Amino acid sequence: MVKRYLAVLLSGLMIMGSVCLTGCGSTSETATTDTKEETTKEETKEETKEDTKEDAKEDTAAGGDNLSESKDLLAAAEKDLKTTDGHEMMAAGTTAEVPEATASAEDLEKLEDTDKEKWHFYEYLDWDTANDATFPESPADGQKGKKVVLIVHGAHAWTTCYQEAFEAACDAVGMECEVYDPNWDQSTQDGYVDQAINEDPDAIVVIPVSADHAAQQFKKICDAGIAGFCSNTLPEADAMNYIMAYTGPDDWAQMRNLASALGKAMDGKGGVCYITHNVGTSPYYARTYGPMSTLATEYPDIKSLDVQSPGFEAAAVKQVVSDWITKYGDELNAIVLADDSDQAIGAVEACKDAGRSDIKIVAAGNSKQGSELVESGDLFEMSYQSCQADAGLAVRTISEYFCGEDIARVSYIGTDIINKDNVADFTPCQW
Amino acid sequence: MNKKKFKINANFINNYRAYFFLIIIMIIGIFTPKFYTAFNINAVTGNGSLVMWLGLGFTVCLIAGHMDLTVMYMSTFGALLCLGLHSINGLPYIVCILIATLVGVIVGLANGILVTKFLIPSFIVTLGMQFVVKGAMYIYTGGAELSIGKDYAFNEFLNEKLIPFLPFSAYFLITTLIIFIIMIVFRYTRFGRNVYMVGGNLETAWLAGIKSDRVTTLVFIISAAACAFGGALNGVYSGSASITMGEKGISPLMIALTATIVGGTAIQGGKGSVVSTWVTLIAIAFLKSIFKKTEMQVLVIAVILIACVCYETITLYRRNKTVGTRPNLHKEYLEETGKAK
Numbered sequence: 001m002v003k004r005y006l007a008v009l010l011s012g013l014m015i016m017g018s019v020c021l022t023g024c025g026s027t028s029e030t031a032t033t034d035t036k037e038e039t040t041k042e043e044t045k046e047e048t049k050e051d052t053k054e055d056a057k058e059d060t061a062a063g064g065d066n067l068s069e070s071k072d073l074l075a076a077a078e079k080d081l082k083t084t085d086g087h088e089m090m091a092a093g094t095t096a097e098v099p100e101a102t103a104s105a106e107d108l109e110k111l112e113d114t115d116k117e118k119w120h121f122y123e124y125l126d127w128d129t130a131n132d133a134t135f136p137e138s139p140a141d142g143q144k145g146k147k148v149v150l151i152v153h154g155a156h157a158w159t160t161c162y163q164e165a166f167e168a169a170c171d172a173v174g175m176e177c178e179v180y181d182p183n184w185d186q187s188t189q190d191g192y193v194d195q196a197i198n199e200d201p202d203a204i205v206v207i208p209v210s211a212d213h214a215a216q217q218f219k220k221i222c223d224a225g226i227a228g229f230c231s232n233t234l235p236e237a238d239a240m241n242y243i244m245a246y247t248g249p250d251d252w253a254q255m256r257n258l259a260s261a262l263g264k265a266m267d268g269k270g271g272v273c274y275i276t277h278n279v280g281t282s283p284y285y286a287r288t289y290g291p292m293s294t295l296a297t298e299y300p301d302i303k304s305l306d307v308q309s310p311g312f313e314a315a316a317v318k319q320v321v322s323d324w325i326t327k328y329g330d331e332l333n334a335i336v337l338a339d340d341s342d343q344a345i346g347a348v349e350a351c352k353d354a355g356r357s358d359i360k361i362v363a364a365g366n367s368k369q370g371s372e373l374v375e376s377g378d379l380f381e382m383s384y385q386s387c388q389a390d391a392g393l394a395v396r397t398i399s400e401y402f403c404g405e406d407i408a409r410v411s412y413i414g415t416d417i418i419n420k421d422n423v424a425d426f427t428p429c430q431w
Numbered sequence: 432m433n434k435k436k437f438k439i440n441a442n443f444i445n446n447y448r449a450y451f452f453l454i455i456i457m458i459i460g461i462f463t464p465k466f467y468t469a470f471n472i473n474a475v476t477g478n479g480s481l482v483m484w485l486g487l488g489f490t491v492c493l494i495a496g497h498m499d500l501t502v503m504y505m506s507t508f509g510a511l512l513c514l515g516l517h518s519i520n521g522l523p524y525i526v527c528i529l530i531a532t533l534v535g536v537i538v539g540l541a542n543g544i545l546v547t548k549f550l551i552p553s554f555i556v557t558l559g560m561q562f563v564v565k566g567a568m569y570i571y572t573g574g575a576e577l578s579i580g581k582d583y584a585f586n587e588f589l590n591e592k593l594i595p596f597l598p599f600s601a602y603f604l605i606t607t608l609i610i611f612i613i614m615i616v617f618r619y620t621r622f623g624r625n626v627y628m629v630g631g632n633l634e635t636a637w638l639a640g641i642k643s644d645r646v647t648t649l650v651f652i653i654s655a656a657a658c659a660f661g662g663a664l665n666g667v668y669s670g671s672a673s674i675t676m677g678e679k680g681i682s683p684l685m686i687a688l689t690a691t692i693v694g695g696t697a698i699q700g701g702k703g704s705v706v707s708t709w710v711t712l713i714a715i716a717f718l719k720s721i722f723k724k725t726e727m728q729v730l731v732i733a734v735i736l737i738a739c740v741c742y743e744t745i746t747l748y749r750r751n752k753t754v755g756t757r758p759n760l761h762k763e764y765l766e767e768t769g770k771a772k
Contacts, residue, residue, distance in 0.1 A: 153630045180723065180724075181724070181725060182680060182725065183679055183680040183725050184679035184680065185677070185679045185680025185681070186669075186671075186673065186676055187478065187481070187669065187677065187680075187683075188680040188681070188725065190478060190669055191474070191478045191719065192723075194470075194471075194475075194478060195471075195474070195720065195723060197464050197470065197474075198468060198474065199465060200465075210576055210671065211672060212576040212577075212578045212671055212673075213576065213578065213669075213670065213671040215578070215670070216578070216669065216670030217581075217584075218669060219583075238581065279574050280574055280575055280576060280673075304676065310720035366692075399537065421476050
């Protein structure tokens, strides 16, 4: 009986308590959110009125100090901050022109994997801007003193490097930063998005665990009247309707460049096998079908022999490559890897054990292991994807937004190809 | 008339530990910034609703003396099936949810038959069945993630407040309603009492004329159907679902298991309450809101689980030590012979 009473009592207390305690908070919070846009509109109207001109001038002057100070901080950070390998950390991003799709997404899906056209909607953020949500307007008072929440995808050496660079960049431009790590779990990341919204920061940056789920996450952020930025992982195109800006690597371009260099080194003939990233993720498509379709277009005599997804364990990759060497023999001339660390170690070991040093191995990079393998000549080439510049570009874009500048909706970090001749230019490695 | 003395001692605290756990969390919440906001309460209870379905399934099976390890994959399958049938086949959500629940009923029936008719331990059956369900998901989706696309209507309904003055989402309120219905069924119906009896002592239940096979099968059906139904709702609520949901981070299955044990459900069966599990899961959901870092959440949840299991083990050991003995024999002798003071 006591238990029953206690249960009823506690349930009632919880409901009543939460209603009472949240009553004021929720009203004020909702009111704050709802009135954010109205305030901006009202401010614009007020500016046109002559009787409030003086107040407006005072406001602008107050924001102006912070704005000019913020711009100075940003300029200094752009100049001073360097990556571990000595490159600019907050360099300006590049944009890529989006070619027009030749057919609808459903029709393109029916094309061959080797057809570049098939991957149009995977490669480009080709979204319909007509469906864009109403984004919060920039306060145009500078980034200094603003609070940013970064929600990464999960624990990894790369993530640690990105996080540290992001914090350093925020520190340099005068922003406060809080980081959440959902450890690769989608529902935990959803929870963190809610927590971040609850904290009411000035901006939220998300590296989505899942490209398909990004739309829901950014819709929530957008609905709450907070500026949402997507970093590193390419979201699905429709998610861009709710994303203020995407910054990150152009995975497709760097893998296409790598494939072109590989095709040239193979003299336009031979057979290639592919080890993929996690199935279904954006690097899975970019790092498998990017090089595959490039080779098929530029070097039609190069055959794609097989695609396997053994994961990121060296032993599993070694087994797959050993099987390929047995199965294809001299037909196998090159291997494209989605990862230059454990996958590369496994593939190199398998080739060495089979005495097939002639097989050219290329990978998406650039980790410490990858650099060492390129230096030793075991890895033919790898792409340069700067983790720290990735974080730096995100912070730069957010800062520019707070400074009231026009920002590109999509901007990419620079890329390069690392080989034995230029590997010294990209060391010491970032992660 | 004998009146029980109301004492707040270790035994009382242990019996109502789920409620004390919730009270402690709510008190800590007072000192946590922006804890008591409508948005936070709505988000925390909404995001925590999926594990409440898993906890429900796990608890009802454990009361009946069995384990159901399929709960997590069953809910994921429910979500994928619901989203797939809606986005690919264009069926209305209500039909999709019903079909997902029906699949849950079939899986539960299969589990029940294998446990009762083939006498395979439930741990083994459900361990195997979860991989069958996972394989079926791979075949159905091809490994792809499914989402609601641009159809936000039902998603928004589940996210919105059903009762305007309460800071709870419709999804959480539906979950709570079903859990209380199951609680009433288990507490006030013959079937419910039979489940407790089957879980407490199968032989006694058989001697009492209870059709234990039917009761056990029904329990598995309730568990799987609830998880599939809850999973389907969760798929729409969160907007997407993938096969690997819950495989990284803190596993929902582990949270459900922890909540079931912390909630006071006996591991050997015959004792427990779905409401206690529900209360524990609410506490865990709010705990996550206090300890924002995943590593801290894991640590705190693990410590609570270990403390509860240690207490249970010590209590069981002490009870076993005194089974069959008469510690008050001397006192009884003195009373019988009139020598007692």
